[in-house]
Structure formats: structure tokens, C-alpha cells
Amino acid sequence: MMLKVVAICGKGGVGKTTVSSLIAKALFQKRDRKALIIDADPAGGLGMALGIKPRRSLSDIKNEMIGSIKKGKSDKKDIAFMGDYLIMESLTELGNLAFLSIGRPEERGCYCSINNLLRDSLKALAEKFELTLIDGEAGIEQVNRMVMRAVQFLILVSDPTVKGIQVAQAIQKVARKISPRTKAGLLLNKIRSEEELKQIRAQTKLNIIGWAPEDDTIREFDANAFSFFQLPTCPAYKGVIKALEKLKIL
């Protein structure tokens, strides 16, 4: 079965956004599927890594919809249509990819109905794409959110540190409780040697789907804020591609 919704999670600083960027690049290069790339990290790192400046985030859309309600608009259907329109208008498109940033919630107060309308609009849109890739917020918190319920596969990213692996294990535990059908796999990042890899394999029961070595090209791109779409084929990229092939995402 082809995976339709994949999320990338992990502890902060393990290279989660780098992995998401490499997946986006691989999907763009292969160009065989329409993919929706969602930057669910309020820090918006994925957009920066890909050299994309989102026109409007989902939070901005929410604020516009709240603004309409505050101005006296009560027609729920019309507000739902507005959500559909604004989400489409806010996508940054590049070939077969469409990028959407979730942004940072700003409006105070309870806006459950708007959240529900937006979630439905986003779900309906995502269903039309052949693949939706969600770059999650660091840590466990986001796994609890509704958006994760639709995720079929969780790519847990970790560096070789014990903390990184522990957070990955904790995320998997929470995800299993919420959605027992969601599968998960560990993608190890910044691996320096075969020996290090062996040690991790011995330490964890997580399903290791692949690994990417520590890579100077990635470091250079990160340091200079170059778009990962311009990244040449490098060992880390090859490692991620191998994992994606294993998961039949590529």
C-alpha cells in the first residue's frame, strides 16, 4: 500500500527539518506524485530550509476568518468556503509540490468552530494529494493533536544521542495510544561511524528504517541558509532516499 500521510517527528535539534527538506527535494526530483508539504512547526524552519517564503500561514487564515466573524458574519458555510479558498491561495507551489505553513496561533480565545472548519478544509485538500508530508513540531506535544490521527507512518528522527532515541521512543508510545494503526520507524541522522550505528541498534527496539551520515554538505547548506532544493547528491541525501525507497515513498 502506498503511504498517503507521513509525519516527521523527533527531539529538537536532531535534524528533523533537514530530513523533511531532503524528502521534499527527493519528491520534487522524482515528480511522480502531487505532494502537500506541511510545516507544522510554528518556528517555520522547513520553509526556510527549502527557501520558501509562505504568503500566508494557516494561523493567518484563521485570524482572517475570526476577523470576518467579529465583523458580524455568521454564515458558517460561507466561512467554510472562505477557508477552502484561502488555503488554496496560501499554498506555495513548486512543480508537483504544494507547501503550507501552519504558523503560530496568535488570537486568544476559544475558536473551536473555526479550528474544525479549517481542519476539515485541510483534510479535504490533503485527501486529493497523493502524499502529505508533515514536518512536526519538536517533541511529543504535537503527537496528541488531531492532525496526527490521520498519519499512517511516523518517521522518528534521532541523532545518535541517548536523549534523541528516548524522545523517539516516547513519541512512538504516545502515537500508538492515539492511533494503534499508525506505524513508525526510526531514521538515524548525523551518524559518524558503522560502530555508532551498531551500538544504537543494540540499544533500541525501534524499527530502524534507515540512516544518514554526518555530512559537511548539509552543514554548509544549513550554515548559509541555502535552499535544500539546490543540494547536490551527498551521502546524507542518499541515506534518506534509501529509507524512502524502503518505505515505498519513492
Place this chain on the structure above:
Amino acid sequence: MGLFDEPFREVEDFLREKQGLKQIRELLLKPGLNWLEEASLILEEESALELGHPSQGSLSFLVWSQAIKKNQDRILILGPDLSELKEKKVLFGQIIRVYGSFPDEYQCYCQLRDALYQTRLKGLMVRLIPSQQVIWCRVNQTALAQGFSLSHLGWALIKKIKALSFVASVEVIFITSGKKDLNRLKPAGEKVARISGALVKMVEEKNFECESCEYWEVCEKVLELKQIRNRLNQPARR
């Protein structure tokens, strides 16, 4: 008298003027206009045309009249049809006039609005916001190459709307001619938005504090809105 009489008349005047100038074409409702119904996701790279792209402008609204006009459906176009368009992104107008009897205005409004939104055709992606009178359609390259035209869209809209029992005839007007024509109809569109906004508010909120209502002015002007308000307010008085 009807809820949308004033904007309806404004569209009528506009059409008369354009017909006098021979700028309007009527597209033939010939057999074979059925296009496969399917919701499409169209990305920019595969789209051949973007009608009413947010950067270009658009206008979309629906008005109705109780005038008796049975089975006189028609599609009118002002400007080039899809295959004749020279630019990829063009401004776009889609005005719909519906003839019939509308006993429950709110229910009729909701059903007509939903019918518009549920018109889905293979190779066409539509986004619209009725209250803002905007519409944005993407037509993909395959559909255009296969001959998709505004006749197909118009016919699909007519079919969808005529499936509603209270509808007798449907007239679809497409505008691709330019900003000037679109701007001429904008005031009518704004009136429609105000009237429907007031209608939805009074039915859904059941709030009749007219002094503080943002639609007070339009309710004072449109007799039918006043009547609906009085009708809705009656049980509360008992």
C-alpha cells in the same frame, strides 16, 4: 417583488446594453455538453488557465427572480471563450440568474449556494467565497486540450441548479472581456452580498436587535427582508 429585484434589474440593464453593442454571445445548448463530474486538484504547473486568479480579480454572484420563465435556460458570454484566451491568468465573472418560485428564501438561498459549490468537473478546480463575490477556477491542460469550454461549465451549472424543485430556468453569464465590464456589475454583486448576509444573519442568529445590526440599512431598503424579519419574529411575540 422579490428579494434580489434591484441587482437582478441591474444585470438586466447591463445585458441589454451589451446586447445592443453586440458584445454578448449566446452559447448553444447542444447535445454533448455533459462533462465528466469529478473533483479535481489542479496545481499551477498543470493548469492551462486560471480564471479569476486572485491577482486578476473576479466577480461571482447569484440572483433570482419570480418572473415566469420556464425552461428558457441559456449561457451568455461576454469576451473570449476558454480556447480563445491569450493569457494564462485572466479576470473572470460568473453571474447566475435563476427564475422560479422561492417560498422559503433562506432554504432556497442555501440550496442554490450549495449547488454552485457542488458543481465539480474533471479538469476544473473551483474555489469561491459567496459573501466576497470571488471565484477562482483552474482548468488543467488535459481538459482544455479535450475541448473543455465555458459551455460545459455553464451546462453543468444549469443542470445542478435545475435539479432543485423550485427552479424553472437558469441563465449563466460568463465575463472574460475585462475589468471595465466586471466593475460595472460589482455594485450589483455587493448588493446581493448584503441582502444574503442579512438573510442568513436573521435566520441563523434570530437576533432582531435592528438598531445594533450592521444590516439595518439593507433591511430597511429591501421590503422582502423586512417581511422575512417580521415573519421570523412572530413566534417570539406570542
